[in-house]
Amino acid sequence: MSSEETKVLIIDQDKTILDSCIETLADSSLKIATVMDSAFGLEMIKEYQPDLVVVDLNTYGVPGVEALERIREFDPTIVVIATAWATTVSSTVEAVKRGAFEYLPKPFSTDELCATIAHGVEHRKIIKEAASLRREREMLREQFAAIVSHELKAPLGSVLQNLYVLEQELSDSLSEKQAERLGRMKISIDDLLDLIKSWLNVISDNGDISKIREKFEPVSIPEVITKSIENIEGHAVRKDIEVVPTVEDDVGFVNGDKVHLCEALVNLLGNAVKYSRMGSRVHVKAEKQGESIVIAVMDRGVGIPKEDLPHVFGDFYVGKSAPVEERGSGIGLAITRRIVEAHDGSISVETSLGKGSTFIIRMPAVKVDPEDLKHAENVAANTEQGESK
Ligand SMILES: Nc1ncnc2c1ncn2[C@@H]1O[C@H](COP(=O)(O)OP(=O)(O)OP(=O)(O)O)[C@@H](O)[C@H]1O
Ligand SMILES: [Mg+2]
Structure with a gap:
């Protein structure tokens, strides 16, 4: 995630605070949107798709704690910074429990706001990187499953099949030792096929086993x-x-x-x-x-x-x-x-x-x-x- 793309939405009913946030963050590379009503703010999240939301828990519209939950429901990876006047320890704990990444009590200085947002942006970056790693791992898993089943399982199956045919065709002319060798080859390939089946069982979806x-x-x-x-x-x-x-x-x-x-x-x-x-x-x-x-x-x-x-x-x-x-x-x-x-x-x-x-x-x-x-x-x-x- 490049910092130019980082979008911040600030939801606060206090216009003075919104203006001061815009002014404070004007020089940053963040893209800022502001809204005074949390019901509007929640609607806006769907279209604007912010990386980070700063929300005043006592703002108009949807009650603060519910707003936090609705943001999480929409996208649990959005980093939320909750703010409010007259903060108590229990309200801070409650906000964090409902998914706020940090709690910034009002009044806050511009430096505090910038530092908290910078911290949140860093956190969002880590979340996005982890998600992309997970996706990559998932793709590798799928590719590996495809390689194992197509490039290994199918040809081995055909080798085994041909061994059976060969054994039958040569049944009259094979010496005891040769027949024993052929038998051992069949067992080894069978074991290998079993092993591949087990690998596939593990690397394919858990859904498969529930079938x-x-x-x-x-x-x-x-x-x-x-x-x-x-x-x-x-x-x-x-x-x-x-x-x-x-x-x-x-x-x-x-x-x-x-x-x-x-x-x-x-x-x-x-x-x-x-x-x-x-x-x-x-x-x-x-x-x-x-x-x-x-x-x-x-x-x-x-x-x-x-x-x-x-x-x-x-x-x-x-x-x-x-x-x-x-x-x-x-x-x-x-x-x-x-x-x-x-x-x-x-x-x-x-x-x-x-x-x-x-x-x-x-x-x-x-x-x-x-x-x-x-x-x-x-x-x-x-x-x-x-x-x-
Ligand atoms: N009965 C046991 N006694 C001691 N250690 C065990 C026992 N069963 C499992 N383990 C330990 O748990 C690990 C995982 O067991 P698991 O059966 O998944 O794998 P494995 O036996 O190493 O290989 P595989 O079963 O795939 O051939 C083993 O490597 C071993 O360290
Ligand atoms: Mg074992």
């Missing part, structure tokens, strides 16, 4: 836990870690999306295994607590340092305790948090450095009519039969 709500249906929590444990079993076995489930028989259902709930739990279990020592145990507990279902994933691993705690659910945060050889991208917990929140749930962590961590998910339970369940199971079984024919 999963359109497909919500009762999901059995014991089933989610069993599937998730199966998913990380290989990883756990490699570290000689036993994953021990303790699931109440009647823990029940949540209204949700099974695939995403599994993804959330796999992320927690994966971390629990990753941050545990060889040969230890990871516990998964699920129980009903009132109207909620609580799932806890407990490990006896490295724990999370205090300074990492506020950030672990943020995007791309890799903590200090992460072992170098197993460093991830720092998005597992961010995705898990988004998934849990899309299920109207919450996630928290209790941890003790060197002793371990417990991640706790809490989601609203849903009651499921056993008849509905039987019907849904029959439909699923018939669909599977139809598909296998």
Whole structure:
């Protein structure tokens, strides 16, 4: 923002003050407009679009505090300087609470007015710069998402597809070793595609994840836990870690999306295994607590340092305790948090450095009519039969 463009609107019923303001600021590069009635002033803001408004809270028209609120409603980035005669501490506090940047008690000297306006103009400059940085970051995010999905995801998908075809075409002539190599290539590309999917999940709008709500249906929590444990079993076995489930028989259902709930739990279990020592145990507990279902994933691993705690659910945060050889991208917990929140749930962590961590998910339970369940199971079984024919 160049200083030539800076527009100031002064709202005051006292013509002497308005004239003195115009005179005082005449030599500055500010563009000044004045008005004696705050109702007019508020109307004028829409067209004039000032950077800064100096408003007397006791002027004609709209009462001062309401005027402050209406300016904020119109554009919260406009810097407002409130003025008034006979200022009390409480009125100053009230004005600042309602959005005034500064309070300038009357009578004020020309120097005081100039200094306060200069301070306000500086503040406005910072606000505008921050907004433009935010816009730039948003654009970068969108560009990155577009690059990742078009330049990486699509060609990798096609490589994977071609590998499958190649494997089929060469199935008779491939040696065992060659087939194994091909298999490893497929797994690596699949992992890479999964990773790209996770990145996209994080960098695209939060709105995207809430789209999963359109497909919500009762999901059995014991089933989610069993599937998730199966998913990380290989990883756990490699570290000689036993994953021990303790699931109440009647823990029940949540209204949700099974695939995403599994993804959330796999992320927690994966971390629990990753941050545990060889040969230890990871516990998964699920129980009903009132109207909620609580799932806890407990490990006896490295724990999370205090300074990492506020950030672990943020995007791309890799903590200090992460072992170098197993460093991830720092998005597992961010995705898990988004998934849990899309299920109207919450996630928290209790941890003790060197002793371990417990991640706790809490989601609203849903009651499921056993008849509905039987019907849904029959439909699923018939669909599977139809598909296998
Ligand atoms: N069970 C745990 N024990 C100790 N630290 C943990 C645990 N779970 C998460 N953390 C800490 O929180 C950070 C963020 O976890 P998150 O799952 O988001 O990322 P990551 O595991 O580093 O990578 P990614 O999951 O993307 O592969 C980790 O880097 C780690 O420092
Ligand atoms: Mg992780």
